[in-house]
Amino acid sequence: MASDPRRRRAARHAQADAGVAVAVRKAPITVERITDAALQVVAEQGYDALTIRSVTNVLGTGPSSLYAHIVNKADIDDLLVGRLCAQIVLPAPDPARWREQIRDVYGQLRDQYLKYPGISRAALAMVPTNLEALRVAEGIFSILLAAGIEPQAAAWGMDTLSLYVAGYALETSLVRQRQKAEDETWVSSPEELATRFSALPEATFPNTRKHVTELTSGTGHQRFDFALGLLIDNLAPAPAAG
Template sequence: MPADPQQRRAARHAQAGPDGAPAPRKTPITTDRITDAALQVIATEGYEALTIRRVATLLDTGPSSLYAHIVNKDDLDDLIMGRLYAEIVLPEPDPATWREQLREVYGQIRDQYLKYPGVARAAMAMVPTHLETLRVGEGLLALALAGGIEPRAAAWAVDALMLYVGAYTLERSLVQQRRQNHGDEWVLSHDELVGRMRGLPEDRFPHTRAHAAELAAGSGHDRFDFALDLVIGNLGK
């Protein structure tokens, strides 16, 4: 096993198998355990709480023990995203149903992000190098190409939709965080929002007042699905 963490990272990108030697009596620190602990921090405290020191504390060790296996916080982000993307199931590209397949895969990614509040920050701030992350990118591109989309348009659409998934889930996590830290008074209810928009000066906000209900409409993932349909539904037209 390479001793240098940079070499370890290169080895992870060159092969899909896990690293690590046979476990001694004491459970060793491994990249898998580090990733498990990092996801536990995010799930319970949010991505903003994630630090090398916080993960080390959870594993009952010191930060130096982690640096024997990872390079830095960016490397940890790479491991986290690789773990999440390993759960994504990619369909065999079907030219007849490629749009529905794209929607389904992006829905899986959305749900993975929502399990770990704020984890989209990790995805949006890094260049993906983990093989599982790259596997999903390859699969999404294959689905778009199966629809006969010109390669550059397919690549840009896949990237744009990934950015939207990140922004959507990050917004959801921020709302959740505000509710937890400040109470519901920081987040307006649907009726309060409509009421405020309808109470705006009519001479300056005629459209907002007239269409307040539409501006505040939507529940669950309605708006998410709408945005995906705007892009995917118009690809190839």
């Protein structure tokens, strides 16, 4: 006698669900999956929460599975920076538009950093080895060289610009994080700062009181563009020989 159709259907579903579960458990650990998991940790908990253990927790595996693909936590940092750099669109160097091009590339990098709280720390105090990070560095260097900037100035200028962008993104991420914390009430808005500066003793802080508007004006990105402009404008092309 044939069994109850509903039981047969339930059995089929159970087998299918078990097959999916086994497939998920047996999915191989790869560099791509490690990078995805690390980004998930940073997106959900911030860069400070990124450890070998937190990545393995996302992947549902143990540290030994990661060490088959990476050497240490610095390797994960390199992978993260490479993944972000893979999103950067590089222009063909144009000497007539080199300042605009540099601003655009670093603006893209800033925006990538800001998607993940504190992730720009991964780019600080390290020499990138990821091919995508090196691709972006090559692109920036090429723009500066095409503009006629001496190689030494271009190299150090690129380093300075990269450091500023990473630092700006890190500070912005920290401020956003502190603004979300209930016990971090000391993080003031521009309006609150203006009120506090205006209330300072004039005899001691005459210039601060006089220029409250200038000291508290501008959005973060406006100040970013201003500072980036200062750095770029000091990378003047070498004077023509003759």
